[in-house]
Each structure stands twice: as structure tokens, then as C-alpha cells.
Amino acid sequence: MSQPTAPPLVLVALGGHAFVKKNARGTIEDHETSAARISEVLMHLVEREYRLIITHGNGPQVGALLAQQELARHEVPPMPLDVLVAMTEGSLGYILQQSLLNRLGERKVRRWVVTMVTQVLVDEDDPAFQEPTKFIGPTLSERESERKRTRMGWEVAREGGDGEWRRVVPSPRPLRILQHRMIRDAACKGHIVVAGGGGGIPVRAEADGRLVGVEGVVDKDLTSSVLARDVGASLLVILTAEPSVYKNFGSPDQKPIGAVTLEEIEALLEAGHFAAGSMGPKIEAAIEFLRSGGRRALITDPDSLPEAIRGRAGTHVVGEV
Amino acid sequence: MSQPTAPPLVLVALGGHAFVKKNARGTIEDHETSAARISEVLMHLVEREYRLIITHGNGPQVGALLAQQELARHEVPPMPLDVLVAMTEGSLGYILQQSLLNRLGERKVRRWVVTMVTQVLVDEDDPAFQEPTKFIGPTLSERESERKRTRMGWEVAREGGDGEWRRVVPSPRPLRILQHRMIRDAACKGHIVVAGGGGGIPVRAEADGRLVGVEGVVDKDLTSSVLARDVGASLLVILTAEPSVYKNFGSPDQKPIGAVTLEEIEALLEAGHFAAGSMGPKIEAAIEFLRSGGRRALITDPDSLPEAIRGRAGTHVVGEV
Numbered sequence: 001m002s003q004p005t006a007p008p009l010v011l012v013a014l015g016g017h018a019f020v021k022k023n024a025r026g027t028i029e030d031h032e033t034s035a036a037r038i039s040e041v042l043m044h045l046v047e048r049e050y051r052l053i054i055t056h057g058n059g060p061q062v063g064a065l066l067a068q069q070e071l072a073r074h075e076v077p078p079m080p081l082d083v084l085v086a087m088t089e090g091s092l093g094y095i096l097q098q099s100l101l102n103r104l105g106e107r108k109v110r111r112w113v114v115t116m117v118t119q120v121l122v123d124e125d126d127p128a129f130q131e132p133t134k135f136i137g138p139t140l141s142e143r144e145s146e147r148k149r150t151r152m153g154w155e156v157a158r159e160g161g162d163g164e165w166r167r168v169v170p171s172p173r174p175l176r177i178l179q180h181r182m183i184r185d186a187a188c189k190g191h192i193v194v195a196g197g198g199g200g201i202p203v204r205a206e207a208d209g210r211l212v213g214v215e216g217v218v219d220k221d222l223t224s225s226v227l228a229r230d231v232g233a234s235l236l237v238i239l240t241a242e243p244s245v246y247k248n249f250g251s252p253d254q255k256p257i258g259a260v261t262l263e264e265i266e267a268l269l270e271a272g273h274f275a276a277g278s279m280g281p282k283i284e285a286a287i288e289f290l291r292s293g294g295r296r297a298l299i300t301d302p303d304s305l306p307e308a309i310r311g312r313a314g315t316h317v318v319g320e321v
Numbered sequence: 322m323s324q325p326t327a328p329p330l331v332l333v334a335l336g337g338h339a340f341v342k343k344n345a346r347g348t349i350e351d352h353e354t355s356a357a358r359i360s361e362v363l364m365h366l367v368e369r370e371y372r373l374i375i376t377h378g379n380g381p382q383v384g385a386l387l388a389q390q391e392l393a394r395h396e397v398p399p400m401p402l403d404v405l406v407a408m409t410e411g412s413l414g415y416i417l418q419q420s421l422l423n424r425l426g427e428r429k430v431r432r433w434v435v436t437m438v439t440q441v442l443v444d445e446d447d448p449a450f451q452e453p454t455k456f457i458g459p460t461l462s463e464r465e466s467e468r469k470r471t472r473m474g475w476e477v478a479r480e481g482g483d484g485e486w487r488r489v490v491p492s493p494r495p496l497r498i499l500q501h502r503m504i505r506d507a508a509c510k511g512h513i514v515v516a517g518g519g520g521g522i523p524v525r526a527e528a529d530g531r532l533v534g535v536e537g538v539v540d541k542d543l544t545s546s547v548l549a550r551d552v553g554a555s556l557l558v559i560l561t562a563e564p565s566v567y568k569n570f571g572s573p574d575q576k577p578i579g580a581v582t583l584e585e586i587e588a589l590l591e592a593g594h595f596a597a598g599s600m601g602p603k604i605e606a607a608i609e610f611l612r613s614g615g616r617r618a619l620i621t622d623p624d625s626l627p628e629a630i631r632g633r634a635g636t637h638v639v640g641e642v
């Protein structure tokens with residue numbers, strides 16, 4: 001006779017454009033439409049009574065805040081990047097929690113939703129601090145970028161080496177999610193928890209233990225992986241723009257991957273099958289999660305999620321049984 | 322023989338200028354200095370192992386965001402007021418949680434801190450929607466204010482009747498805190514919870530139950546009172562600029578109130594002892610809390626809090642035993 005067991009705890013990492021489609025202006029209507037769409041998809045996991053934690057990106061929104069405070073800088077003191085990330089955790093968390101509550105209400109499902117403002121610890125000796133690689137904020141003229149460099153101490157670079165000038169910041173690796181206990185407890189009680197938005201607010205610890213905000217951003221997929229580990233999730237779902245992961249992506253013999261073991265995907269990553277800027281970090285996040293004891297990771301797009309959770313779409317990476 | 326009991330659950334409402342002193346510019350340094358000061362004061366409650374929920378205002382910060390997005394409006398789509406409140410819950414929650422974690426670390430106290438993005442339900446038939454009274458954002462020229470009124474549908478008014486033109490929004494009464502269960506559970510586990518920032522994000526329910534954001538702001542003291550009720554707090558502490566409440570405030574025979582019963586303070590409020598714009602809402606919040614079953618409310622300033630929690634300062638309003 002089967003024993004009743006607790007429903008699985010699932011962490012879903014939403015794609016970078018979950019709230020604003022590419023080339024949309026980023027109005028509140030854009031955000032609400034996109035949030036409604038993604039919430040609808042997540043109801044497939046709610047129907048199964050899964051425990052749910054949701055993470056999301058914030059690239060377009062932090063970009064908008066940076067552009068805004070730059071234009072207003074003579075009248076309103078600008079805030080550092082860690083505080084802007086915190087702002088987007090508030091705003092996007094709210095938009096998503098409202099949308100999820102409305103979908104739950106339509107279905108008469110009595111579950112609550114909460115967003116938790118999440119700090120993520122990074123190592124102050126992370127090599128990323130020596131070599132900032134993450135482009136953020138609006139494009140700059142060469143003259144502006146030089147001025148920002150000398151007056152504000154910004155690092156600036158041309159995108160792709162010869163593109164537009166923009167600010168670049170370090171993207172250190174996440175070590176630990178400071179709020180993971182509260183996130184886990186609320187999720188295990190059945191509440192849906194939005195956390196680690198924008199990759200979390202990066203903080204480092206000084207020699208005496210004091211926490212200090214970092215002018216950088218953490219990769220949201222890596223943060224999702226660390227959070228999934230810290231809360232003991234049994235499944236990490238990484239939503240992206242493609243229905244699955246491909247071998248030889250972009251070449252004529254591109255081939256979707258259905259299921260793959262941890263060892264197999266490590267070998268494929270090593271062999272250079274995945275693009276560094278796009279699928280690479282997602283594969284890495286999946287690998288990290290499985291190496292730290294996670295059982296299963298699923299990479300797919302929102303449209304394919306309903307089929308993927310039935311084992312009929314997406315790329316499933318399997319670790320411990 | 323006395324039984325061991327759970328430590329009391331206390332809700333502390335920080336004053337409107339907890340993060341930025343009056344006339345300060347509102348830089349990140351201003352915020353961090355103020356957060357460190359208020360966190361230090363809150364350690365007096367931590368030393369007693371009290372369970373803690375903290376609420377705070379956001380007037381200067383929402384004002385800054387409104388000014389910023391107004392200056393940048395031709396390049397970045399502005400967000401509605403509910404989303405801006407959510408942003409300040411993220412940013413101020415982060416600044417406060419970092420500061421609290423650092424004070425806890427110095428004392429080797431193993432407690433965690435989390436900010437929860439909080440929606441507060443208001444009644445769509447609240448009379449406040451017919452008569453907006455809350456001034457927000459930057460001052461406007463008469464011409465600008467006329468343009469905003471006709472093009473954006475803003476309500477505008479002159480502060481004090483003949484002062485500067487500014488936008489006015491409704492300030493409906495809070496009915497219920499949507500995230501109160503998660504806030505209570507985390508606080509009861511010993512975590513310090515920051516919630517209901519800026520009075521919470523006001524939402525109303527449509528006829529079909531769907532939640533919609535409201536272009537308004539909720540009084541933070543009233544929200545604190547409703548949250549204290551919803552979580553079953555035994556004490557509501559309202560921090561303000563004065564060490565205690567006064568009879569005949571501002572007149573030559575002004576007299577501080579030490580302890581007062583619910584019935585007595587209701588009579589004093591009725592008799593017009595408290596200024597409508599300043600102490601009035603705090604007294605009202607205390608009364609609401611005690612009427613709904615709260616045992617005790619304390620109104621004082623941060624400097625007097627250590628003495629006030631020993632019954633040697635502040636105004637203590639007592640309800641049920």
C-alpha cells in the first residue's frame with residue numbers, strides 16, 4: 001500500500017524576458033500581460049499540488065531604472081546597483097504575486113503567494129571582480145562613457161568588442177542564499193514563494209562578518225540552482241526561449257536532447273555543444289544543482305512546460321535517484 | 322510554578338523619517354546611517370528575545386521615484402503608484418534587513434531577517450476614492466498641474482489650500498493584509514520580518530474577486546494596526562518624533578500621557594486633543610488595534626524606546642488584559 005508523501009518542492013526559474021517580450025517598451029501593461037501568461041503556465045504545477053518557488057530575471061527593469069536615474073541625476077540622488085536590484089524584486093514580485101493570486105482565485109485554489117527580498121552571498125575574492133563582464137544600463141556615447149569612467153569609477157566597454165559603449169559590472173558566483181530558510185518554510189506550507197529575483201541582491205562579507213552590498217549582478221540561473229540546493233528542492237525547472245536543449249545548436253545537424261544523465265551533459269558541455277552566453281549558464285546551473293544532490297533538472301520553454309512535466313517534451317537532466 | 326511561554330510577538334511601526342532625516346538629500350549614505358541607528362534601537366527588543374515584525378513609511382522614497390520617472394518620462398515608461406510602492410518595499414526592506422543582520426552579527430545572535438512584499442486589501446467603495454487627500458511627489462507649477470489633470474487624469478491640489486500645487490491621491494483604509502500568514506509564521510519561528518512597507522501595496526477586489534492595484538497610498542500606522550491584529554501581536558509599538566503623546570499638544574498646558582486605557586484615549590481623541598495630520602492617525606491606529614483584541618500599544622520616539630519598554634517612558638495604551 002502506498003504511503004501518503006509530501007508533494008515535491010519545485011523551483012521554477014523564469015526566463016529573462018518573462019515580464020517584457022523582446023522589443024516591447026516595458027509598460028505596466030506589457031508586464032501584466034506577460035505575468036498573466038506565465039502564471040497561467042505555472043497553474044499546471046499548481047494542479048499537481050507541487051510546492052513552488054519561483055525566481056526571475058530583471059535585466060530590462062534594472063536597465064530602465066538605471067536609465068531613469070541617469071536622466072534625473074541632477075535632482076534625485078542615484079542609488080547603487082544592489083538597491084536597484086532590490087527595487088525590481090519588489091516591483092516584479094508584486095506584479096507576479098498579484099497575477100498568481102488572480103489565477104489561483106479563478107480556480108478556487110486556496111493558496112497564498114509572497115515575495116521575499118533575497119540577499120545572495122558572493123565571495124569578495126571572486127575573480128569576476130577583476131574582470132567585469134556583464135553589460136547593464138543604457139548605451140553611452142564614447143565621451144559619456146569616458147566621463148563615467150573617470151568621475152564615477154565605472155568600468156565601461158563596447159558590447160561585442162566593437163559595438164555600443166555601456167557600463168560593465170562583475171557577475172560573481174552565488175555561494176549561499178541568506179533567506180533560504182524562510183523561503184523553504186513558506187513553500188513547504190503550500191504558499192507560492194517568489195524569491196531571488198534578478199539573481200538576488202549580491203552582498204559580500206567583510207573580514208569582521210559585516211555584510212556590504214556589491215555593485216554587480218548575479219546570474220539568475222546560478223542563483224536558482226543554489227537556492228534549489230539550499231531549500232532541498234527535488235526538481236529545478238529552467239524556463240527559456242527554446243523547447244529543449246540541442247546538441248550542435250545552430251548547426252545543420254542540430255538535435256534536441258530529451259533525457260540525459262549528469263555525466264552525459266557534463267561531457268556535452270565540455271565538448272562545447274552549448275553557447276556561452278545563452279544556453280551555457282542554464283546547463284551549468286542544472287549541473288551544479290545535480291552535483292549538490294539534486295535529483296532532476298528540466299530545461300524547456302513555457303509553452304512546452306505542460307507536456308514536459310509529463311515527460312513528453314523538454315530536456316530532462318537526471319542525477320541522484 | 323511558572324510555565325515556559327512563547328516570547329511575545331511585537332509589531333514595531335517605524336516613523337516616516339526612519340530612513341531619511343528631515344531635509345537630508347536621501348542618498349544611500351543617509352539611508353544606511355539612519356537604518357543603522359534604528360536597527361541599534363531595535364536590538365533592545367531582540368535582547369529580550371521578542372518576536373519581531375517591522376513596518377515602515379516610504380514617503381520620501383516614493384517622492385524620489387515619482388520625480389525621477391517624471392524627468393525621464395519621454396524615454397522610460399512610467400509605472401503606476403502601486404508598483405512604485407512595491408519598489409520601495411524592496412529597496413527599504415533590503416537596506417533595513419542588511420543593517421539588522423549586521424547588528425545581529427555583531428551580537429552573535431543567530432536570527433535571520435526577511436522582507437515580504439505585502440499587498441493590503443482596500444474597499445473599492447471607500448469614501449477616500451471620492452476625496453483624495455494625500456499629497457505625493459514633486460511640487461508642480463500651476464500650468465504643469467493643469468496639464469497633468471487633463472492629460473493624465475491626476476487629481477491636483479494646493480498644499481494647505483494656498484501652497485504649492487502637487488498631485489493628490491486617495492488614502493483608503495486597510496481592510497486586510499494578504500500576506501499575514503507568512504509574516505506571522507516567519508516571525509513566530511524567530512526570524513525578524515519587515516513587511517507592510519509604505520503602508521503596503523493597496524489592491525482592491527473586483528466583483529469577480531480579481532485583485533487590481535490602486536493608485537493610492539495607505540496610512541502606514543493604520544496598516545500596522547491591521548497587520549498587528551491579523552498576526553495576533555500582543556504589542557503594537559508606534560515610533561514617532563515625540564517621546565510620548567500629549568494632552569493639549571502645542572498649547573501652554575501641554576501634558577505628557579504616561580498610561581491610559583482604551584476608553585480614556587477614545588475620549589481624548591473625541592475631545593480633539595490630537596492633531597489630525599500628525600498624532601491623530603497614530604492614536605487611531607492604537608485604538609483600532611486595541612478594539613480588535615490587542616492588549617497594549619506604545620507610542621514613543623526611538624531614543625526613548627529602551628526606557629519605554631521598561632515602563633519608564635512613552636505613552637502606553639492598555640486594552641484587554
